[in-house]
Amino acid sequence: MKHIISALVENKPGVLAHVAGMFAARAFNIDSLVVGRTEDPKLSRMTIVVIGDDRVLEQVRKQLAKIVPVVKVQDFVGQPVIARDLMLIAISAPPEKRPEILSLIEMFRGKVVDISQKSLMVEVSGPETKIEAFINVCKPYGIKNVARTGTIAMPRQAKTEP
Amino acid sequence: MKPKSRTSARSADKSTIKTGAQIIVDTLIEQGVDTMFGYTGGVVLPLFDRLYDAPIHFINPRHEQGGCHMADAYARASGKVGVMVATSGPGACNLVTGLATAMMDSVPMVALTGQVRTELIGNDAFQEADTTGITRPVTKYNCIVKDIKDLARTIREAFHIASTGRPGPVLIDLPVDVSVAKCSTDGTTEVDLPGYRVRPKGHAKQISMAAQAINKSEQPVLYVGGGVISANASEELRALAEKAHVPVTMTLLGLGSYDQNKPESLDMLGMHGTAYANYAVQECDLLIAVGARFDDRVTGKIDTFAPNAKIIHIDIDPASISKNVRVDIPVVGDAKLILSELVKEVEYHQRKEWFNKIAEWKQKFVLRYDESSSTVKPQYVITELCRQTEGQAIVTTGVGQNQMWAAQFYRFSRPRQLISSGGLGTMGFGLPAAIGAQIAKPKETVIDIDGDHSFNMTLTELATAVEHELPIKVCILNNGYMGMVRQWQELFYGHRYSKTYLKNPEYEAIACAFGAVGITVDKKTDVPKAIKKMLAEKKPCVVDFRVEREENVWPMVPSGKSLDEMDGLDILESMA
Numbered sequence: 001m002k003h004i005i006s007a008l009v010e011n012k013p014g015v016l017a018h019v020a021g022m023f024a025a026r027a028f029n030i031d032s033l034v035v036g037r038t039e040d041p042k043l044s045r046m047t048i049v050v051i052g053d054d055r056v057l058e059q060v061r062k063q064l065a066k067i068v069p070v071v072k073v074q075d076f077v078g079q080p081v082i083a084r085d086l087m088l089i090a091i092s093a094p095p096e097k098r099p100e101i102l103s104l105i106e107m108f109r110g111k112v113v114d115i116s117q118k119s120l121m122v123e124v125s126g127p128e129t130k131i132e133a134f135i136n137v138c139k140p141y142g143i144k145n146v147a148r149t150g151t152i153a154m155p156r157q158a159k160t161e162p
Numbered sequence: 163m164k165p166k167s168r169t170s171a172r173s174a175d176k177s178t179i180k181t182g183a184q185i186i187v188d189t190l191i192e193q194g195v196d197t198m199f200g201y202t203g204g205v206v207l208p209l210f211d212r213l214y215d216a217p218i219h220f221i222n223p224r225h226e227q228g229g230c231h232m233a234d235a236y237a238r239a240s241g242k243v244g245v246m247v248a249t250s251g252p253g254a255c256n257l258v259t260g261l262a263t264a265m266m267d268s269v270p271m272v273a274l275t276g277q278v279r280t281e282l283i284g285n286d287a288f289q290e291a292d293t294t295g296i297t298r299p300v301t302k303y304n305c306i307v308k309d310i311k312d313l314a315r316t317i318r319e320a321f322h323i324a325s326t327g328r329p330g331p332v333l334i335d336l337p338v339d340v341s342v343a344k345c346s347t348d349g350t351t352e353v354d355l356p357g358y359r360v361r362p363k364g365h366a367k368q369i370s371m372a373a374q375a376i377n378k379s380e381q382p383v384l385y386v387g388g389g390v391i392s393a394n395a396s397e398e399l400r401a402l403a404e405k406a407h408v409p410v411t412m413t414l415l416g417l418g419s420y421d422q423n424k425p426e427s428l429d430m431l432g433m434h435g436t437a438y439a440n441y442a443v444q445e446c447d448l449l450i451a452v453g454a455r456f457d458d459r460v461t462g463k464i465d466t467f468a469p470n471a472k473i474i475h476i477d478i479d480p481a482s483i484s485k486n487v488r489v490d491i492p493v494v495g496d497a498k499l500i501l502s503e504l505v506k507e508v509e510y511h512q513r514k515e516w517f518n519k520i521a522e523w524k525q526k527f528v529l530r531y532d533e534s535s536s537t538v539k540p541q542y543v544i545t546e547l548c549r550q551t552e553g554q555a556i557v558t559t560g561v562g563q564n565q566m567w568a569a570q571f572y573r574f575s576r577p578r579q580l581i582s583s584g585g586l587g588t589m590g591f592g593l594p595a596a597i598g599a600q601i602a603k604p605k606e607t608v609i610d611i612d613g614d615h616s617f618n619m620t621l622t623e624l625a626t627a628v629e630h631e632l633p634i635k636v637c638i639l640n641n642g643y644m645g646m647v648r649q650w651q652e653l654f655y656g657h658r659y660s661k662t663y664l665k666n667p668e669y670e671a672i673a674c675a676f677g678a679v680g681i682t683v684d685k686k687t688d689v690p691k692a693i694k695k696m697l698a699e700k701k702p703c704v705v706d707f708r709v710e711r712e713e714n715v716w717p718m719v720p721s722g723k724s725l726d727e728m729d730g731l732d733i734l735e736s737m738a
Contacts, residue, residue, distance in 0.1 A: 066480075088695060
């Protein structure tokens with residue numbers, strides 16, 4: 001089962017290596033890992049997607065928490081969560097195909113961010129399934145390049161607010 | 163007026179301005195360091211210059227690995243943090259085995275390594291290695307200090323991390339320019355570790371649940387590890403075992419936490435544990451694990467380990483809980499605090515049937531060797547050592563058969579008495595460990611029970627022992643083989659002794675050349691007087707016991723078998 005783990009870590013050199021090294025040393029599989037700054041310059045957030053059963057995930061959580069510069073670890077499994085990936089995709093788009101492609105982009109609420117004579121670069125964000133679906137519908141036109149982030153996520157706020 | 167006050171202000175500033183090297187030495191002293199181990203080199207020159215007249219007892223090993231094991235054993239014997247210093251590159255790389263040894267056995271250590279100047283880092287400079295990268299998996303925490311303002315704080319943090327929670331080694335990498343830089347030490351002192359929390363106090367509800375389970379149990383067993391020793395919880399363990407009336411089995415690293423001479427002791431469990439410990443674990447209805455981590459050498463086949471037992475696990479490390487076996491009642495916290503709470507809630511139960519059963523096993527499956535043999539049996543040497551030292555010596559070991567026989571035939575009665583590389587199984591640990599332990603406990607008898615090949619790995623440290631006039635004793639159980647591997651080859655590889663025989667030097671001559679005392683024993687009848695002479699020696703003394711060459715360690719749970727599927731019980735019985 002896929003779990004989204006969110007780890008608040010100290011913004012220090014070597015933390016990413018420590019976390020990645022721990023995953024490798026204990027043979028846990030990382031599906032994706034995203035690191036970014038938070039509102040506090042001393043802290044970064046790592047969002048890690050891990051596949052494993054409950055027992056593996058319990059160990060992942062505990063081993064992460066054990067790393068000294070890791071401040072807080074949460075597993076979002078079982079709670080309502082907003083999870084998003086971001087993708088830049090370059091699609092072959094000769095002028096005669098463009099209207100068709102643009103309507104697809106609109107359906108996926110994508111944005112054209114660059115255009116050339118033969119191609120379009122599109123920015124799409126959303127749940128991983130939506131990203132995959134967009135890649136699939138683009139395939140017939142010819143995909144030139146794909147760059148994707150991993151997943152970032154946050155639990156829905158409703159139940160935590162008073 | 164003005165110029166005068168300015169002058170005095172400047173001189174006040176001057177008095178608090180220190181070099182990085184001075185800050186390091188001052189902070190070490192502030193942390194209570196009076197003894198340290200280390201080997202010098204180019205980039206640690208400024209630090210060693212400050213150590214020249216510092217009030218710190220400094221021990222210089224002949225190889226950094228040896229120094230690291232010395233600091234480790236110093237920590238294990240004293241309960242204090244062991245400190246080791248090495249230079250950059252090769253010096254730091256040579257620490258890796260020692261750090262990994264300390265990491266696996268949860269030993270509090272601080273290692274300081276020199277590093278090339280910060281502006282050279284990443285340039286493949288002379289004697290540069292990515293020390294923090296290399297040592298990250300073998301330390302509890304490590305970091306590089308690039309700003310002198312962080313130096314004092316980082317060292318304090320290192321001691322705090324190394325010695326609290328589940329102890330472990332911490333490494334600080336120190337670029338040489340930071341050691342020579344100068345700064346005012348004001349305002350750099352606060353420990354700041356938002357991600358490091360230790361919760362020593364156990365959850366009261368969990369402790370009550372554990373107490374209820376113990377009170378209800380008819381066939382309980384305490385299974386205790388090195389955590390009891392690092393938590394200084396032996397007294398609390400004794401109180402619990404006696405009050406609740408529960409038998410106690412120990413892991414290799416747990417030996418000494420409970421007096422083996424007491425009737426509740428089941429001695430060591432596991433692959434080469436006693437049959438009575440292994441049977442008791444397999445038949446118990448409640449297993450109370452304290453400061454132990456369900457290592458594969460202890461559990462045997464994990465699916466059939468303690469099949470009828472409910473499991474209580476008391477440990478300071480939450481990640482140890484349910485890592486290898488599913489635990490029913492976890493209690494996270496400091497063993498000393500938890501056991502002292504637990505003692506209050508348990509009741510005495512006689513458990514007559516259970517103790518009768520155990521007594522039968524203990525009688526039937528006593529550890530034996532062929533006493534009638536005319537050759538020098540390694541077990542006999544250890545039995546005689548134990549007799550002549552009245553079971554009071556501090557024992558260090560190599561790894562392999564020598565280690566298992568030491569664990570089986572020396573009777574340990576107090577914590578910090580056995581110092582052995584359990585988790586990593588580091589051959590060559592015994593001699594430097596004996597040096598570290600003797601430095602920590604100058605008045606005690608320290609004996610390294612070693613194997614020939616283990617001893618070969620670090621024997622250069624004899625020079626260190628001679629230099630510091632340490633009366634350590636080295637007993638080499640010399641069978642000319644890498645004995646434990648040879649045993650596996652005999653049992654599982656059709657007697658094909660592939661690369662387990664290596665030609666040994668004459669140890670007596672080696673000892674003499676180093677300035678130590680050397681004795682060779684090849685007759686059984688000479689064993690007692692050789693040991694007597696060795697114990698009376700003031701100099702380091704090496705005794706080369708030419709033991710039975712193909713003696714095996716029994717019983718043995720073959721790898722992948724259940725704890726109660728022991729080989730060799732018939733052999734032991736035939737010697738009765």
